[in-house]
Amino acid sequence: MDKTALITGATSGIGKATAFLFAEHGINIIICGRRKERLKEIQKALNEKVKVHILSFDIRDKHAVHNAINTLPEDFSKIDILINNAGNAHGLDSVEQGNIEDWDAMLDINVKGLLYISKAIIPKMIANKSGHIINIGSTAGKEVYPNGNVYCASKHAVDALNQGMRIDLNKYGIKVGAINPGLVETEFSEVRFKGDKEKANTVYKGFTPLKPEDIADIIHFAVTRPYHVNIADLVVMPTAQASSTIVNKEL
Known part of the structure; x- marks a missing residue:
């Protein structure tokens, strides 16, 4: 598939695993994160498979986000898939x-950062009359657990934004969905x-x-469905x- 995906939080975990899986399937990638050396390592590992571009910025900085997106070369200017993965507790x-x-760090990264990068990419998708946004939420966005307060609040916000995006962008034919891991x-x-x-x-x-690869596999499945199929909201947990509070430690 001749498509380009932008992945935030791509230096480790789910974002990195998704970048590697996308590359295996021929999806060109723009990998984003603060740790530039890690981005360079990933780019070097995947360059022979697909086109890879790196953007190093702090997603909490709205000016840095928009400046970074504005530097994209022509080969990467059409973004078909946005993976809003950056997030922290x-x-x-x-x-x-x-x-x-x-509190500030969680709200700035998990909520405002997602909004900043979406705001920068969505106009491009509207202009192309196509696009697919995957928001990486959490089971913490579906239920609240002891001492989770603000983190859970930030992920509940992602859940609401996912729904709001899907409603607002429906008229443009842009698909929006969320993957919510445990x-x-x-x-x-x-x-x-x-x-520690x-x-x-x-x-x-x-x-x-x-494992990160489990979620990457689900993300890839979601973005490769036929156009008329949109996985709007999916919760996945280990068996x-x-x-959030009940885990069988014997399995």
């Missing part, structure tokens, strides 16, 4: 003990616990969590997980 505190800087073994918990790898590793002990 910071801290795991009850609301009265929450850190305001953590427990996926990535750098997520390490970031949440601010570099030992604490982060305990999150995934005693059961088999989802051991029944909800």
Whole structure:
């Protein structure tokens, strides 16, 4: 398929796995993230398979987002697929003990960052009268768990934005859908616990969590359906997980 996808948060986890899978299937990619060296490594690994362009910027900075998109060369100017994957959790505190800087980081990245990049890409899709947006949400956007407060709020916002985008862009023929994963073994918990790898590793002990490749496979499935098929909202969890608070550690 002669298509181009832009993937945010592509330096690790789900974003990186999606970039590699897309490349395997001939989808040209624009990979975005703050860690430029990692982006260069991915570009080097995939350059022989598809066309790869890197954009290094902080998605929290609206001016940096729009400036980066405006630098895209002609070969990458038509974006067919947008994967809104960038997102983070910071801290795991009850609301009265929450850190305001953590709150700002989650809302700025998970909500405002998604809006900034979407705002920059959607006009291109409207002009082309086609496009597909996949928003990476979370089971935290479907239910709230203890000490999840602001992170859950940010992912509930993604859930609402996914629905709002789908309604507003329907008249342009642009497909919009969300993939909402449960427990996926990535750098997520390490970031949440601010570099405490030992604490982060305990999150995934005693059961088999989802892998980034599992979600990448679902994303690829969603974007390769026929035009008349849109996967609007999908929740996926490891078999051991029944909800945000119920995980069978014996599986």
